[in-house]
Amino acid sequence: EPEVTQTPSHQVTQMGQEVILRCVPISNHLYFYWYRQILGQKVEFLVSFYNNEISEKSEIFDDQFSVERPDGSNFTLKIRSTKLEDSAMYFCASSERKEGRYEQYFGPGTRLTVT
Amino acid sequence: GNSVTQMEGPVTLSEEAFLTINCTYTATGYPSLFWYVQYPGEGLQLLLKATKADDKGSNKGFEATYRKETTSFHLEKGSVQVSDSAVYFCALTFRGDSSYKLIFGSGTRLLVRP
Numbered sequence: 001e002p003e004v005t006q007t008p009s010h011q012v013t014q015m016g017q018e019v020i021l022r023c024v025p026i027s028n029h030l031y032f033y034w035y036r037q038i039l040g041q042k043v044e045f046l047v048s049f050y051n052n053e054i055s056e057k058s059e060i061f062d063d064q065f066s067v068e069r070p071d072g073s074n075f076t077l078k079i080r081s082t083k084l085e086d087s088a089m090y091f092c093a094s095s096e097r098k099e100g101r102y103e104q105y106f107g108p109g110t111r112l113t114v115t
Numbered sequence: 116g117n118s119v120t121q122m123e124g125p126v127t128l129s130e131e132a133f134l135t136i137n138c139t140y141t142a143t144g145y146p147s148l149f150w151y152v153q154y155p156g157e158g159l160q161l162l163l164k165a166t167k168a169d170d171k172g173s174n175k176g177f178e179a180t181y182r183k184e185t186t187s188f189h190l191e192k193g194s195v196q197v198s199d200s201a202v203y204f205c206a207l208t209f210r211g212d213s214s215y216k217l218i219f220g221s222g223t224r225l226l227v228r229p
Contacts, residue, residue: 033214045216056214103149
């Protein structure tokens with residue numbers, strides 16, 4: 001069964017450093033998402049992406065964040081200058097959104113620890 | 116605003132017990148509703164969904180009915196197994212939303228003891 005994959009599974013970085021989190025969505029999906037979950041809190045929407053542009057972003061997704069689909073398979077989330085409060089689990093998701101099939105399929109997540 | 120409220124966990128049950136995890140929502144329109152499950156060390160997996168009032172979603176023995184009058188989508192299972200131990204998330208989305216983003220509840224941890 002096709003699945004969303006994410007790398008790395010765990011990233012440790014120092015405050016102020018740039019990080020790039022990588023995702024490979026399901027191959028025939030066209031809609032991509034990033035969510036995050038701070039330990040013990042809700043899963044929160046960050047951004048959605050379609051047709052090579054952001055379709056919606058949350059208040060969390062400020063100028064420090066960016067997303068990119070650099071080739072036909074990868075979808076990346078970049079944090080330019082990490083803060084302690086960026087420590088969280090980051091989930092990538094993708095969706096087909098065709099013929100009523102708009103469920104989102106999630107990757108296993110990347111745990112980001114900012115020290 | 117739109118939100119989802121779930122019962123606090125953890126919920127601890129013995130094997131073969133009946134499970135209910137409560138979920139209520141606040142929404143400006145008529146959302147689609149989902150239950151996702153997260154097993155230890157894994158990502159979120161779609162468990163079941165319902166797209167309109169009175170729809171019942173079901174999968175792997177779990178069921179939930181979309182109740183517009185009580186704005187609820189409670190998850191039930193008649194006989195839980197140890198392998199059902201996981202965190203369960205209730206979520207909603209709007210089909211008219213440009214992005215179909217998911218709005219999640221805080222999650223409820225279920226622990227099933229043999």
